[in-house]
Structure formats: C-alpha cells, structure tokens
Amino acid sequence: MGGSYVNEAGVFLIEVLFGLYILAVMLRFLFQMVRADFYNPFSQAIVQITNPPLRALRRWIPSIGRIDTASLVLMTVVQFASTWLVVLLSNGRGALLGIFIIALAKLLQTAVYVFMFAILILVILSWVAPGAYNPAVDLLRSLSRPLLAPARRVIPPIGNLDLSAMVVLVLLQLALILLVAPIRDIGIRLL
Numbered sequence: 001m002g003g004s005y006v007n008e009a010g011v012f013l014i015e016v017l018f019g020l021y022i023l024a025v026m027l028r029f030l031f032q033m034v035r036a037d038f039y040n041p042f043s044q045a046i047v048q049i050t051n052p053p054l055r056a057l058r059r060w061i062p063s064i065g066r067i068d069t070a071s072l073v074l075m076t077v078v079q080f081a082s083t084w085l086v087v088l089l090s091n092g093r094g095a096l097l098g099i100f101i102i103a104l105a106k107l108l109q110t111a112v113y114v115f116m117f118a119i120l121i122l123v124i125l126s127w128v129a130p131g132a133y134n135p136a137v138d139l140l141r142s143l144s145r146p147l148l149a150p151a152r153r154v155i156p157p158i159g160n161l162d163l164s165a166m167v168v169l170v171l172l173q174l175a176l177i178l179l180v181a182p183i184r185d186i187g188i189r190l191l
Contacts, residue, residue: 007089014089018082019110022075024049026110029071036142040135079103087191098190105184109176116172118144123165
C-alpha cells in the first residue's frame with residue numbers, strides 16, 4: 001500500500017517537472033509562430049531556458065518555413081519520455097505506439113490550455129486594468145490575437161461588450177472534448 005503513495009508522488013513530480021519544461025518549449029514555439037516580441041524579458045527567459053537543447057537539435061533538424069521543427073521534436077520527445085515514465089510508474093507496461101499517441105494528445109491539450117489561459121487572463125485584465133501596459137500582457141495579446149481576430153471580425157461587439165473571447169473559449173473547450181479526448185482514448189486503448 002505504501003508503494004502506491006510513492007508511485008503517486010513520482011507521477012506528480014514527473015508531470016510537474018517535465019510539464020514545466022514542455023510548457024516553456026511550447027511557449028517558445030507559439031511565440032515564434034505568432035511573431036511575438038522576442039526582446040521582451042519574458043521571451044528572453046524562455047529562450048534562455050530552452051536554448052541549449054534546441055541549439056543542438058537545430059544542427060540536424062532544420063526549420064520548415066516558419067515552423068521550428070526542432071521545438072516540435074523536443075516537445076514531442078520530452079512529452080513521450082514523461083508519458084512513458086508515468087506509465088511505467090502506474091502499471092509498469094505499455095505499448096510504445098499508445099504512449100506516443102497519448103503524448104501527442106497531451107501536447108495538444110497543453111496548447112489548448114495555453115490559449116485558454118491567455119484569453120482568460122486578458123479578459124480579466126480588461127476588467128481590472130484596461131489599457132495598462134506590461135511586457136507579459138503584450139505577449140498574451142500576441143499569443144491570443146490569431147484566435148481572437150477572426151472571431152472579432154465575425155462577432156460584432158454588443159455595446160462595449162466583446163463576446164469574441166467567450167466564443168473562442170467555447171470553441172477551445174469543444175476542441176478538448178471532440179479532438180483531444182478521442183486521441184487520448186485511442187492511445188489508452190493501445191497501451
């Protein structure tokens with residue numbers, strides 16, 4: 001019985017430590033995709049955290065257009081390692097294909113959560129401190145702009161109320177339910 005507590009603690013530590021690094025690599029990838037300001041102090045911190053392995057990977061893995069494939073490979077490898085360790089601690093066995101599919105689902109889930117939290121923080125800040133400048137807020141605006149701009153073109157504001165953020169949040173939640181969950185379930189069945 002005591003071993004299960006140790007396993008749970010191990011799973012928790014693996015998910016937190018690996019998850020934080022995956023988040024940093026994902027933010028770097030997403031910031032590059034949306035062309036965010038990389039002279040921002042928050043961007044510079046993410047670059048410093050993620051640069052050593054990415055510099056080595058870029059020798060063998062070139063970018064494809066604007067897509068930083070080295071970041072994608074690093075995220076996938078780290079997420080695969082995290083998922084594999086969690087499966088080992090949980091039940092001790094699992095098919096590599098199932099682990100890989102679960103890892104992809106977790107990466108998609110993380111990306112959706114990044115966008116959801118960015119939009120939620122911007123909405124809350126628009127109520128608390130509208131128009132205030134902060135380097136972190138500038139990055140959140142850059143990150144959420146590709147999702148909010150098309151929604152704002154389709155959904156006009158009602159008075160001073162912008163409903164586009166709510167619509168995008170609903171669509172992101174639907175993506176979690178209709179896209180990420182089925183992919184994760186396929187991976188679980190393959191374990």
